[in-house]
Amino acid sequence: MTKHILLMDGPDGPGLIYHVTSVLFRHGLNIIRNDEYVSPDGRFFMRTEFEAGNTVDTPDGQLVLDELRHIVPPDVTLRLSPKAKKNIVVFVTKEHHCLGELLIRYGFDELDANILAVVSNYTTLQPLVSKFGIPFHYIAHENKTREEHEDAILRTLSIYQPDYLVLAKYMRVLTPGFVSHYNNRIVNIHHSFLPAFVGASPYRQAYERGVKIIGATAHFVNNDLDEGPIIAQNVQEVDHRHTASDMSTMGRDVEKIVLSQALKLVFNDRVFIHQNRTIIL
Amino acid sequence: MTKHILLMDGPDGPGLIYHVTSVLFRHGLNIIRNDEYVSPDGRFFMRTEFEAGNTVDTPDGQLVLDELRHIVPPDVTLRLSPKAKKNIVVFVTKEHHCLGELLIRYGFDELDANILAVVSNYTTLQPLVSKFGIPFHYIAHENKTREEHEDAILRTLSIYQPDYLVLAKYMRVLTPGFVSHYNNRIVNIHHSFLPAFVGASPYRQAYERGVKIIGATAHFVNNDLDEGPIIAQNVQEVDHRHTASDMSTMGRDVEKIVLSQALKLVFNDRVFIHQNRTIIL
Amino acid sequence: MTKHILLMDGPDGPGLIYHVTSVLFRHGLNIIRNDEYVSPDGRFFMRTEFEAGNTVDTPDGQLVLDELRHIVPPDVTLRLSPKAKKNIVVFVTKEHHCLGELLIRYGFDELDANILAVVSNYTTLQPLVSKFGIPFHYIAHENKTREEHEDAILRTLSIYQPDYLVLAKYMRVLTPGFVSHYNNRIVNIHHSFLPAFVGASPYRQAYERGVKIIGATAHFVNNDLDEGPIIAQNVQEVDHRHTASDMSTMGRDVEKIVLSQALKLVFNDRVFIHQNRTIIL
Amino acid sequence: MTKHILLMDGPDGPGLIYHVTSVLFRHGLNIIRNDEYVSPDGRFFMRTEFEAGNTVDTPDGQLVLDELRHIVPPDVTLRLSPKAKKNIVVFVTKEHHCLGELLIRYGFDELDANILAVVSNYTTLQPLVSKFGIPFHYIAHENKTREEHEDAILRTLSIYQPDYLVLAKYMRVLTPGFVSHYNNRIVNIHHSFLPAFVGASPYRQAYERGVKIIGATAHFVNNDLDEGPIIAQNVQEVDHRHTASDMSTMGRDVEKIVLSQALKLVFNDRVFIHQNRTIIL
Known part of the structure; x- marks a missing residue:
């Protein structure tokens, strides 16, 4: 029925x-x-x-x-809610773990979404993407202004008309101009337990602060860096033996699972946004 | 209003x-x-x-x-739901941690229930209870059959007419006859992650099995030992350095918090029972 | 032996x-x-x-x-390590949960320390402390400069010569002058997952940011507010239904357990400090 | 160095x-x-x-x-410890999540082991394995006695001489005869928080018991089903809304992460076995 x-x-x-x-x-x-x-x-x-x-x-x-x-x-x-699956484009830079997770789930029809394409500012992950037969768009940011780079991305997106953009460890900050095209439709995974360690190198920051628990946060992207509505978070215990690099390695497991769980909620229309907070029904 | x-x-x-x-x-x-x-x-x-x-x-x-x-x-x-707070009688043996938790919460009006009395088969915890001005009933089980002991308890309970009995580390098994008087109205804290380690000495069993996580389970008591509907569970990581005794010490923190959380749900009429499972709304 | x-x-x-x-x-x-x-x-x-x-x-x-x-x-x-138990003085304001936890543990010889006295800027918790027969020093901060207030506290502490001060929800900021008397010997429980939500009303901040997990942090106190070496942290899941007040209630269970666990490490000489980080052996 | x-x-x-x-x-x-x-x-x-x-x-x-x-x-x-990476053969049946996790990690040199081959009693996962250029051995169990089937597997293994076998959701029980060839060198992921729910359909059992937390256990395989030394465990909260099928879906995330974490410990020679318990240094 x-x-x-x-x-x-x-x-x-x-x-x-x-x-x-x-x-x-x-x-x-x-x-x-x-x-x-x-x-x-x-x-x-x-x-x-x-x-x-x-x-x-x-x-x-x-x-x-x-x-x-x-x-x-x-x-x-x-x-x-439209009955059809959501269409998405995934953005990555060089790290494979979140993308790998999404591809495997997609490959076995567990993602509740169609991955139309992958966009990256590096070619590192092209071989992985090609294993799954999905278009990979290498759009370098070098020798381009931020606006030129984003314009190139937008032209590519116009082919696919995705419902959502998923930033699966895409390590560039998007301009308000770009974000305005996909208001509340960009999901990012941030590698810290926000609002702790906003910005770059959160595991380095976590190491230096000497925290005993690290985390990851999936959130919608708005115009303020790492300030959009939080969808899901999870954590992992660490101790003094873990270097920033160890934390980064351990954090990857948390990041990819949190991102997947957040996307499941979003793609099943369970997430409302109100005053920069998510309501998950 | x-x-x-x-x-x-x-x-x-x-x-x-x-x-x-x-x-x-x-x-x-x-x-x-x-x-x-x-x-x-x-x-x-x-x-x-x-x-x-x-x-x-x-x-x-x-x-x-x-x-x-x-x-x-x-x-x-x-x-x-009756608006008035639930009335309860707390059962203990010798361990103080769950009782102490309930007394402190009760003393600061955080329990959502009135502790009418404490019943114990030992006098160990009488000094603690007396600090809080609550009646303590020492009902020894020695030289009594199980039925005689329970009859003595039932006579004491008849004074108080409690809505719920809370077994806060009461280390005796209740007979079906006794349980039938308080059907779905007895809450027990079991010191394991049920259904693992049913029965006596669960931390000893956990140590011997070499588990990496221990837990505690708050559940309603029915006629089958440790088989009643589960209300709440929580866990704690352990490793090979922890002896059964260490696990017991660490487990106490989990036990008392799980018991408190389960009682909060029960006392706020959020728990339904269906086919030996709880539905928590 | x-x-x-x-x-x-x-x-x-x-x-x-x-x-x-x-x-x-x-x-x-x-x-x-x-x-x-x-x-x-x-x-x-x-x-x-x-x-x-x-x-x-x-x-x-x-x-x-x-x-x-x-x-x-x-x-x-x-x-x-001196074999004798550490001697401590506990500081509180109005909240009872951490103090209650410490008193119950102390009363049953589980604290690995002697509570010599409790100091507070309010009388709210005097009745609780007196149940356990421990001296309670009410040292009001009203009509005193910060220095006058701290001098009065230092005079009281000089009677006890404690090894450690435990700030069990003591809601006043200590001056560098005061802290210098107990360098690396003051343990505080902060009601957030530091470094998120430094300062006042962390649960209010957490609610407004819409986090999905709250936490608590036990740390040594140094001259920078909430910046001292972290000893232990733990977390609790929340969702959009929880108000700041609900988070505060739920957070108490985390706070008291984290504080107890941190104190156990400190009192057993398991905590070293290096470059504002703790090493726990 | x-x-x-x-x-x-x-x-x-x-x-x-x-x-x-x-x-x-x-x-x-x-x-x-x-x-x-x-x-x-x-x-x-x-x-x-x-x-x-x-x-x-x-x-x-x-x-x-x-x-x-x-x-x-x-x-x-x-x-x-031999310096070279461990060589492994992975066993699967039809479920892809653990295998996918291992392949992605292996593909990016994060596994601390070489996957020499994948063995399965079904062809379901052959396409996934072939994406990563690893030999896939389909060894059907139909129309074979258990011993014949295991003999066929042992013949295949003799080509590879692996250090460890990894049962990544391999849904068949191995005979003592087979296990004796790889004593303490077979790692299995069991989809429950052992020792709760030994044997088949643990999520079904968990649903029927009405537990509030499910889990997964990575352990060495010995001659007693699900009784070998536990290497790692982790858990996931569930509630009454989750069917056995939901639990199975949610449990997959726990299973694959726990298996990966256990393998990391084993492949780095951090696991000792003593009296059916692991000591992890």
């Missing part, structure tokens, strides 16, 4: 759950899973998975949506 | 969320938080926190309950 | 382990546990637990120390 | 550390890292990394070994 996901957010008000459930009830549609959240500042978020019951052949998601648009207040946003 | 918690469980069917939300909507009551779950075998569970909106002074929980009873199918159970 | 702990640190050089083990071997002393570490910048650290073998009645630690002083280079520091 | 690893184990006795350090000191060799452990039942284990100091060109490991053999008691085992 076809499953639909209804996504709703807006100012909280009386009867929002009731309105949705009454429309679904009237159409004989079954709620498989429903999650809602009201933020302390009074914003309502809801994610409803529903499907046809026994008596109805196909739930007409669009019909439900149209009907709800007449009932709920106009400032409440309603979306139906 | 007075808050109510509505608890509902029964066979899944069309419109259950809708029915509840429509009744609340009609009475002008606000849903603060709503969580539901449908098990793979088709049972529906819902926990709804609601309170009066601006236009209504007091939500009449009983009225809502009565109205819902006429709407939902008869095999759906509906309960209103 | 009496156990000794030999602590050694200095520039790395040939034969340091050999020298120690040869002296112990000649005296018929058994090494129970030996841990060493050489930092990347070439500093050697060693902690050696030893005791008499079967043929010798008492290991004369001082004799071993004197003999080693003639063998190892003069810039190598050698210390014998 | 060439690094050597000396491995030593035997009954504890006076001067063992001293003997090793004195021989190394006399030869002008530097100890880079030294770890030792004495088990409660009196067995001594030591792992010493050493290299030439400034005055000596190459440490002659064999010379050190020969000299030590004359000094230490005859029941003490001394080994020099």
Whole structure:
């Protein structure tokens, strides 16, 4: 049976759950899973998975949506999650571990997304990508201004029209101009437990500060470096014997798993953004 | 404003969320938080926190309950969580760590429950309990059959009529006869990551098996030793240097925190039981 | 049998382990546990637990120390850990959880230290402390300059001559002048995963940043706020439903356990400090 | 500079550390890292990394070994770790995640071992293996007795003479006869937190028991199913919403990381075995 996901957010008000459930009830549609959240500042978020019951052949998601648009207040946003898999382009520099993880998952249909292409400012990872038959675009940044480099990337992206960009250890900062093309649609993995160790060489910073736990953070990219909404984090214990280089090696396992887990949430339409925080339903 | 918690469980069917939300909507009551779950075998569970909106002074929980009873199918159970704190009696033997944790929390009003009394088969912890001005009942098991001992305990409990019994490292097995008096109302902390190391001396067993992680499990007690529904678990890394005794020492920190976290869930009516598993909403 | 702990640190050089083990071997002393570490910048650290073998009645630690002083280079520091328990004074403000943890452990002889007294700038925790028969010194900071307040504290400390000060949620910043009296002998628990959220209201900061994991850090106090060498850290997962206040409540469990674990390391002479980092042997 | 690893184990006795350090000191060799452990039942284990100091060109490991053999008691085992990478053969059935992890690491020279070949009782993973240019041996078990099947495998292994076999989700039980050929040289990943859920379908068992944490265990294989010495374990939180199938999906991330971490320890000669427990130095 076809499953639909209804996504709703807006100012909280009386009867929002009731309105949705009454429309679904009237159409004989079954709620498989429903999650809602009201933020302390009074914003309502809801994610409803529903499907046809026994008596109805196909739930007409669009019909439900149209009907709800007449009932709920106009400032409440309603979306139906597109059923098709998300299309993504993956950005890398030289490190293979996050890309390798995504390729293996994609190769066995576990990614909940289609990798349309890989973009890199180095050729290091081209052999790995070619093993999986995915287009690899080498777009060097040398001898280019930042804007020229990003323009070249944007031209390449225009071929693919991806839903999301995944920065799988892409070691260049994107300009606000570039980011504005993919607002809340760029996911980055940062190799620290943000907001600790923003910026470059976080494992070096972690070593020098003498922390006992390192971590990784998957987040949306916005215009402030490493300041976008956090989607997932995880950590790993270290001790004084670990050099910055050891931490970097150990951190890779955390980075790739955190990135994968964050992408799973994003690609399944489970992530809302509100005031630079994620709400995960 | 007075808050109510509505608890509902029964066979899944069309419109259950809708029915509840429509009744609340009609009475002008606000849903603060709503969580539901449908098990793979088709049972529906819902926990709804609601309170009066601006236009209504007091939500009449009983009225809502009565109205819902006429709407939902008869095999759906509906309960209103009693607003008052739960009353508990704590059982201990000789170890102080879980009891100490509960007493400190209780002393600073963080337990979400009233400790009416402590029962023990030893006098070891009497001085600790007396610091907090709580009745301590020493009920020795020596020279008594198991039934005589439990009868003595039951007589003591009859004074207090507790809602829950908390076995905070009570090192005796309770008979089915005793357990039947407090069905799903006895919470135990077991000093292992169940179902590993059921029974006596779990840290000794863990040491001998050479595990790299130890744990603790808070669970409801039923008639099969260490087989009741699990409420919460947590773990702690160990290595070959740790003796069984070291593990026991380290494990205490896990035990007391897991027990506290499980009790918080239970005392806030967030735990449903279905087929020997807990559903935590 | 009496156990000794030999602590050694200095520039790395040939034969340091050999020298120690040869002296112990000649005296018929058994090494129970030996841990060493050489930092990347070439500093050697060693902690050696030893005791008499079967043929010798008492290991004369001082004799071993004197003999080693003639063998190892003069810039190598050698210390014998004093066998007696460390004496401590605990500082608190209004929060009870860390203090309660320390008192319960102390009351059951699990702290590896003697709590000589508790100092506070409020009277809130006096009733708790008095349950355990420990002197409580209320030293108000109102109507005093920071220096006057610290002078009053120093006068009180002069009675006790503690080995360590434990800041168990003491919510005032100490001046460099005060800290200099207890260099590397003040342990603080900070309610964040340092270096994230230095300073005041870390849970509020964590909430606003939208982190998915919170933490706590036990560290030595030096002249830079929250910048001293980190001894232990631990973390706790949170999600969007948790308010800053929820995080604060959940964080308490982490704080008290991390503080206890750090103190155990410090009181057992397992912590060396080098370049603002701890080496834990 | 060439690094050597000396491995030593035997009954504890006076001067063992001293003997090793004195021989190394006399030869002008530097100890880079030294770890030792004495088990409660009196067995001594030591792992010493050493290299030439400034005055000596190459440490002659064999010379050190020969000299030590004359000094230490005859029941003490001394080994020099072979410097070359370990050679391994990987066994799989149908699941790709552990194999994919090993291949990616191997492809980027991060495995500390050479994958000589992959053996499988299915062809499912042949395409993945062929991407990395490694021989894939499909050895079907159908229409063969267990002994015939294992004989066919042993014939294949005889070509490669691997140091270790890695069972990367190989879903068949090996006979004692087979295991005896690779005593303490077969590493398996079991998809549960052993000793919980021994045997088949551990995630199904975990779901039915209603655990709140699942895990994975890397262990040496001996003749008792899932009873060999544990090398590494890790865990992952789950809740009532997770089906056995969800747990299986989530568990894969834990499995592959735990297996990789265990192999790193084994391939770096950091794992000793004593009484069915691992000692990791």
